[in-house]
Amino acid sequence: xxxxxxxxxxxxxxxxxxxxxxxxxxxxxxxxxxxxxxxxxxxxxxxxxxxxxxxxxxxxxxxxxxxxxxxxxxxxxxxxxxxxxxxxxxxxxxxxxxxxxxxxxxxxxxxxxxxxxxxxxxxxxxxxxxxxxxxxxxxxxxxxxxxxxxxxxxxxxxxxxxxxxxxxxxxxxxxxxxxxxxxxxxxxxxxxxxxxxxxxxxxxxxxxxxxxxxxxxxxxxxxxxxxxxxxxxxxxxxxxxxxxxxxxxxxxxxxxxxxxxxxxxxxxxxxxxxxxxxxxxxxxxxxxxxxxxxxxxxxxxxxxxxxxxxxxxxxxxxxxxxxxxxxxxxxxxxxxxxxxxxxxxxxx
Amino acid sequence: xxxxxxxxxxxxxxxxxxxxxxxxxxxxxxxxxxxxxxxxxxxxxxxxxxxxxxxxxxxxxxxxxxxxxxxxxxxxxxxxxxxxxxxxxxxxxxxxxxxxxxxxxxxxxxxxxxxxxxxxxxxxxxxxxxxxxxxxxxxxxxxxxxxxxxxxxxxxxxxxxxxxxxxxxxxxxxxxxxxxxxxxxxxxxxxxxxxxxxxxxxxxxxxxxxxxxxxxxxxxxxxxxxxxxxxxxxxxxxxxxxxxxxxxxxxxxxxxxxxxxxxxxxxxxxxxxxxxxxxxxxxxxxxxxxxxxxxxxxxxxxxxxxxxxxxxxxxxxxxxxxxxxxxx
Amino acid sequence: xxxxxxxxxxxxxxxxxxxxxxxxxxxxxxxxxxxxxxxxxxxxxxxxxxxxxxxxxxxxxxxxxxxxxxxxxxxxxxxxxxxxxxxxxxxxxxxxxxxxxxxxxxxxxxxxxxxxxxxxxxxxxxxxxxxxxxxxxxxxxxxxxxxxxxxxxxxxxxxxxxxxxxxxxxxxxxxxxxxxxxxxxxxxxxxxxxxxxxxxxxxxxxxxxxxxxxxxxxxxxxxxxxxxxxxxxxxxxxxxxxxxxxxxxxxxxxxxxxxxxxxx
Numbered sequence: 001x002x003x004x005x006x007x008x009x010x011x012x013x014x015x016x017x018x019x020x021x022x023x024x025x026x027x028x029x030x031x032x033x034x035x036x037x038x039x040x041x042x043x044x045x046x047x048x049x050x051x052x053x054x055x056x057x058x059x060x061x062x063x064x065x066x067x068x069x070x071x072x073x074x075x076x077x078x079x080x081x082x083x084x085x086x087x088x089x090x091x092x093x094x095x096x097x098x099x100x101x102x103x104x105x106x107x108x109x110x111x112x113x114x115x116x117x118x119x120x121x122x123x124x125x126x127x128x129x130x131x132x133x134x135x136x137x138x139x140x141x142x143x144x145x146x147x148x149x150x151x152x153x154x155x156x157x158x159x160x161x162x163x164x165x166x167x168x169x170x171x172x173x174x175x176x177x178x179x180x181x182x183x184x185x186x187x188x189x190x191x192x193x194x195x196x197x198x199x200x201x202x203x204x205x206x207x208x209x210x211x212x213x214x215x216x217x218x219x220x221x222x223x224x225x226x227x228x229x230x231x232x233x234x235x236x237x238x239x240x241x242x243x244x245x246x247x248x249x250x251x252x253x254x255x256x257x258x259x260x261x262x263x264x265x266x267x268x269x270x271x272x273x274x275x276x277x278x279x280x281x282x283x284x285x286x287x288x289x290x291x292x293x294x295x296x297x298x299x300x301x302x303x304x305x306x307x308x309x310x311x312x313x314x315x316x317x318x319x320x321x322x323x324x325x326x327x328x329x330x331x332x333x334x335x336x337x338x339x340x341x342x343x344x345x346x347x348x
Numbered sequence: 349x350x351x352x353x354x355x356x357x358x359x360x361x362x363x364x365x366x367x368x369x370x371x372x373x374x375x376x377x378x379x380x381x382x383x384x385x386x387x388x389x390x391x392x393x394x395x396x397x398x399x400x401x402x403x404x405x406x407x408x409x410x411x412x413x414x415x416x417x418x419x420x421x422x423x424x425x426x427x428x429x430x431x432x433x434x435x436x437x438x439x440x441x442x443x444x445x446x447x448x449x450x451x452x453x454x455x456x457x458x459x460x461x462x463x464x465x466x467x468x469x470x471x472x473x474x475x476x477x478x479x480x481x482x483x484x485x486x487x488x489x490x491x492x493x494x495x496x497x498x499x500x501x502x503x504x505x506x507x508x509x510x511x512x513x514x515x516x517x518x519x520x521x522x523x524x525x526x527x528x529x530x531x532x533x534x535x536x537x538x539x540x541x542x543x544x545x546x547x548x549x550x551x552x553x554x555x556x557x558x559x560x561x562x563x564x565x566x567x568x569x570x571x572x573x574x575x576x577x578x579x580x581x582x583x584x585x586x587x588x589x590x591x592x593x594x595x596x597x598x599x600x601x602x603x604x605x606x607x608x609x610x611x612x613x614x615x616x617x618x619x620x621x622x623x624x625x626x627x628x629x630x631x632x633x634x635x636x637x638x639x640x641x642x643x644x645x646x647x648x649x650x651x652x653x654x655x656x657x658x659x660x661x662x663x664x665x666x667x668x669x670x671x672x673x674x675x676x
Numbered sequence: 677x678x679x680x681x682x683x684x685x686x687x688x689x690x691x692x693x694x695x696x697x698x699x700x701x702x703x704x705x706x707x708x709x710x711x712x713x714x715x716x717x718x719x720x721x722x723x724x725x726x727x728x729x730x731x732x733x734x735x736x737x738x739x740x741x742x743x744x745x746x747x748x749x750x751x752x753x754x755x756x757x758x759x760x761x762x763x764x765x766x767x768x769x770x771x772x773x774x775x776x777x778x779x780x781x782x783x784x785x786x787x788x789x790x791x792x793x794x795x796x797x798x799x800x801x802x803x804x805x806x807x808x809x810x811x812x813x814x815x816x817x818x819x820x821x822x823x824x825x826x827x828x829x830x831x832x833x834x835x836x837x838x839x840x841x842x843x844x845x846x847x848x849x850x851x852x853x854x855x856x857x858x859x860x861x862x863x864x865x866x867x868x869x870x871x872x873x874x875x876x877x878x879x880x881x882x883x884x885x886x887x888x889x890x891x892x893x894x895x896x897x898x899x900x901x902x903x904x905x906x907x908x909x910x911x912x913x914x915x916x917x918x919x920x921x922x923x924x925x926x927x928x929x930x931x932x933x934x935x936x937x938x939x940x
Binding site: 376377379380381383384388391394395397398399401402403405406407408409410412413416467468470471473474475477478479487489490491492493494496497498499500501502503504505506507508509515556559560613614616617618619620624632633636637640646649650653656657660664 | 690694703754762784791792796818885895919
């Protein structure tokens with residue numbers, strides 16, 4: 001069953017049944033998907049899920065063992081990286097230490113034979129775009145992480161690539177800087193209209209930046225959808241747990257609470273807590289549980305409850321719901337949710 | 349406008365306009381791309397010249413050496429008979445004099461190794477444990493310089509020092525150690541008419557020569573012993589000597605093993621030092637040199653040189669067990 | 677590692693050991709200036725520079741020196757070329773035969789010089805070659821290749837793979853990447869390896885005695901003097917010159933290759 005979306009006409013990147021093995025293990029296992037031109041596309045998944053290998057397949061650092069990789073409709077197997085109209089922003093920035101910032105940015109045009117004056121002008125233009133014009137004479141070692149990242153960005157974009165590949169570019173930055181860069185990258189992509197393919201293991205990042213997200217697990221795509229659909233309607237237990245940490249109700253628990261065996265997901269925010277003996281609203285389902293832990297997160301709190309049979313549920317309540325003052329650890333409560341909040345999952 | 353900047357920069361073409369510039373379809377780029385696609389061909393081309401050299405010059409020579417050791421010299425014509433035989437090896441091991449030579453060399457190699465370990469330890473330990481970074485760099489250069497100084501110059505220097513009226517005897521005289529020196533020289537086997545012609549002198553020179561080769565790996569190993577291990581040991585009630593025996597020594601063993609590989613194999617194969625400084629007894633290296641020279645008995649020389657190869661191979665296997673290769 | 681105060685005994689032992697390592701060469705340097713040329717009196721009765729004059733007038737010393745320099749130069753050039761090729765090949769991960777080839781590159785240093793010497797000699801005799809300049813170079817180049825290879829591969833290993841990928845990603849092919857990104861990075865390693873190789877070749881005696889035939893490099897000249905000493909102080913002068921000539925490249929190589937963190 002192929003969980004990916006329908007093929008797109010005029011796609012910027014196309015994967016057709018691509019497999020890449022390292023030894024006996026398939027890092028990418030029969031993967032097919034399309035990236036639309038001008039879209040911000042995210043590859044999301046835990047380490048080792050194959051997302052970075054897919055990126056490298058587009059860039060040309062890896063060759064598929066089976067299947068086809070197409071860029072702008074043309075099959076690029078056998079085409080070396082320096083002949084693909086694709087550029088990469090690396091995780092460790094990969095700035096050349098023996099060149100200044102300006103020389104780094106001008107590297108691509110230099111390799112193509114652009115005259116010194118012209119390439120310098122273009123490089124300064126790019127540095128303006130990423131707001132680093134003042135640093136053009138510095139050596140990479142003198143820059144902060146965020147600044148290096150912008151230089152890497154400028155260095156890639158100056159070549160006018162059809163697709164920009166980003167390999168977990170914000171991983172090394174602290175939280176505030178990361179959030180700022182996310183906004184800037186998204187704005188940049190909108191302004192340029194370039195197709196961005198973005199690899200990350202941070203689901204929050206993928207959800208906030210991307211137009212569509214492909215969720216990877218063990219070399220395969222489990223679901224390819226817009227962030228909203230991924231969040232509201234996860235298709236498998238893995239996606240439910242990985243994106244937004246939904247609760248997964250399956251097996252015996254499902255039979256007791258839902259009425260049928262199978263796997264279901266329900267968002268932590270969709271669950272409400274009431275006193276143990278309180279009546280349940282119509283069209284709702286739930287169970288009895290004991291409060292095990294309460295984690296305070298400022299605007300909301302995350303509650304861990306556990307049923308007598310030992311199943312755990314996570315519940316997120318906003319402060320405005322008057323949560324923390326109501327119940328204490330050890331109290332018995334009734335956890336319930338609306339029937340329509342329950343999402344059926346495909347069996348694993 | 350969202351797309352304007354993009355199209356101005358030429359965004360969106362599937363293939364870079366590679367025809368422009370020094371890249372393009374120049375023959376150099378075509379070769380580059382070919383080699384990029386065929387990485388085994390690239391590897392092959394890279395390795396061919398150095399392997400050709402090392403293969404023919406080095407391996408080829410080693411092979412000829414091995415072959416020669418299985419030939420024998422015709423006693424009457426004094427030419428090498430190219431027929432496979434064990435006669436030369438027989439000659440090597442049956443002759444008590446030859447066996448003496450091997451044992452003598454082996455004994456010296458072992459003695460030198462032990463002495464080097466003992467002398468190197470305080471230096472390496474000081475460097476690793478007590479020296480400030482500045483002092484450590486100073487010591488490092490101080491150990492490295494003599495290591496790289498000309499081998500012959502060092503041997504020559506010792507010959508002068510150990511000569512009958514040389515510095516060593518002056519030194520002993522000034523310190524009032526005449527008696528000790530004479531007693532040492534009077535000892536059977538290791539003594540002799542002067543330090544410069546005794547096994548004792550040879551021993552001193554060997555230890556001096558290979559000392560840096562023992563200090564550096566030992567220091568590297570000792571440096572890796574975290575300070576807090578020693579503190580933990582003291583905290584648990586161990587006296588300094590116990591800490592040394594139970595904590596420092598086992599952790600320093602890979603470094604000792606690595607250093608000993610050098611001292612052992614270098615002593616085993618040396619022929620210049622025994623010729624220049626030392627008693628009349630022959631060493632393996634001297635035999636090899638002599639046999640190929642005046643006697644022209646290459647097979648015997650070859651057979652003699654196979655002995656250190658085998659001994660070193662065995663020693664390397666043992667040293668590997670002790671973790672020497674992790675310490676290098 | 678943090679340092680504690682050393683017990684006095686250990687400190688003295690360490691410094692004594694260091695002094696022991698240095699004093700023989702210092703003695704030789706001293707003796708190059710002695711006025712006495714017959715015995716080895718210590719302390720030397722007087723100091724003079726005339727032995728330096730005498731040594732510089734000796735033709736045989738100059739010839740030997742010239743040969744040593746030529747051999748070292750040629751061997752180093754060969755080693756730079758072959759050693760770099762090998763380093764680029766061996767830095768790649770796991771291909772068939774890599775372990776065997778790595779072992780091959782360790783052998784010239786691991787086996788004692790005498791084995792290399794006698795092996796080369798038997799090969800030369802078997803092949804019917806004449807021993808001379810080129811056989812000397814052959815022997816030297818073999819271990820010089822290993823020295824250069826070790827230096828270059830150590831540097832290459834510290835290079836992040838992403839730099840090469842980034843360069844190719846930006847439009848540079850293999851050759852351009854080598855020229856613009858790799859070469860600047862390995863330049864100092866090449867220089868250091870080359871200088872070490874030069875110094876080792878210049879000083880080499882153990883293998884050279886087997887492969888030189890009738891040629892005399894400076895170490896061979898020196899070796900002969902050990903057994904037939906004619907004018908000892910002149911030998912001392914040559915010793916001082918040899919030490920000085922090899923010292924400079926060694927120190928330069930050390931400065932070029934020590935990791936930045938060790939700088940104080």
